Amino acid sequence: MANLPEAGAIPDEQLEVLENAGVLVYDGYIVLVEQYDKLLKIAQEKGYTLQKIAEPMVLVPGLIDSHTHICFAGSRANDYAMRVAGKSYLEIARNGGGILDSVRKTREASMVELVDLLKKRCDRHLSEGVTTCEVKSGYGLTTEEELKMLGAIQLVNKHHTLELIPTCLAAHMRPPEHTDSRLYLQEVVTKLLPQIKEQELANRVDIFIEDTAFNEEDSLEYLSAAKELGFEITVHADQFSTGGSRIAAEIGALSADHLEASGEEEIALMREAGVVATVLPGASLGLGMHYAPARKMLDGGLCLAIATDWNPGSAPMGDLLMQAALLGAAEKLTTAETLAGITVRAAKALNLSDRGTIVKGQLADLIAFPTDNYKEILYQQGKLKLGKVWKRGLEV
Known part of the structure; x- marks a missing residue:
């Protein structure tokens, strides 16, 4: 490579x-x-x-999974069954499913339980050749619970062979206790992020920019504040609608992840800003939707990373090599492009120049x-x- x-x-x-x-x-x-x-x-x-x-x-080179949510408790198998039976996202949420279901179960879990669950997922990833893995918080959505998640990630990282790169995703969605998304993000900036820095729990911040999560204006304000605090930036962008990739380009994010909805304009913006395009075939497989336009991204001059998005809801499989192979076949990627996407270019998405x-x-x-x-x-x-x-x- x-x-x-x-x-x-x-x-x-x-x-x-x-x-x-x-x-x-x-x-x-x-x-x-x-x-x-x-x-x-x-x-x-x-x-x-x-x-x-x-x-x-x-x-x-050891494989690098640059986007996961493997610190969580509970299962969303019921969500999956409803989704493949034709239920919509809103219908699933009304029946007690969705991200907030994982939030409830993760909040109920103790630190010991989260550590044990995360360790088992790390064991499997390592056995499948992943030697570096990014892990997000985002199922706590309060200062205390987000710190618990990041603390669990830190503990596992100290004792496991698989190297974990923690990311704060407190801006996964607005928690049920809050009625105002902007005020919630301000609380994260003033209360949570300083503690993360002080305890050295993470050096990366992520946000989900989408109609069901956070809008572009509030996201840009939040990411600007996080950047001023010294955090590296990545963004959940363009999964169902465009706009997130523009924010990623404007803020100078390391990567924009998902990108299933991205078109030529978004590809050009990311290329000019030097943003790594991280595509997540596991989410497409789990949701039964089209892949991100990986071939167009490469032909458009982007650095393409491939990650699993391993999470309890939309991407439960978590098999990086299998997903990369399937994406490569569907999007007509060369062997070199696919292997680079799960090694050296995935390292670039995490700002790691010493591997891949x-x-x-x-x-x-x-x-x-x-x-x-x-x-x-x-x-x-x-x-x-x-x-x-x-x-x-x-x-x-």
Whole structure:
């Protein structure tokens, strides 16, 4: 995944593939990538520990899931059953479902319960090759409950091999206790965000810009205040209607995520502002709706990341490799574009420059598939299971 363009289309011919190669790792970082025979000689001369893999394997960077909501309690299987039976979002909400159902269940859960649930989801993600994962709050929607969620994420991150990148999504939707969205956002800015900074619980802020959540004007005011406090910005944008991507471009967000409704105008705005377009095929699969226009985004010069949106409502699957493979087939993405979208370009969406490629100086976050042809990875659409996983050079 070295030397790929930061944005735009990627022909498969630009994907560098080394045969009979190896990686020299020291203190969690890649020191050298070279032909195996040359590395063997260096290892013997220096007395390094050598791990030889006899069977054919393809080594790729550890996968990066740059948009998830995996800190939550409860299930929304009832929502899913109603949705596939033809019920609308409003009908499901009236029957006690929707995001507020997850809010109720997450509020009822203890810190210990949230930690245990999050740890189990991290275990599964790591077993499927994800070595870095963004995790949002957003099912608390009060200062106390949002701090509980972010505290759970912090605790798991300290003790789990999978590296978690926390994001404050207190602006997921207006909580039931509030009647004024703008006043609620002001409360988040004055009461919650300073505590998050003080406790070092997150360095990222997100907001859901949509008719059912927050409008563009209030969102821009909120994000401007968060940016002044020193937070990096990402935005839930253009899922059902446009407008969020314009705010993301105006505020200088790292990424705009969802983008199912984005068109040429929105693509141009994001390209000019250098915003990473993060598409979420899991939400499209869960909601039974069309994918974001990934092919048009790449042809329009955008940096495209692919993430799961793993959450209890619209995207319960959480399988990054399978979703990326399905999106690639539907949107006619090259193998290089799809792999970049779940590695190096996903790292860019999280502002992480130390991972996502197999080159000197990068973190030794690596995964190996039991095949002699890298094209099998996407061809088998998530069914080619991992042979090995390394996080910071240590096999897990």
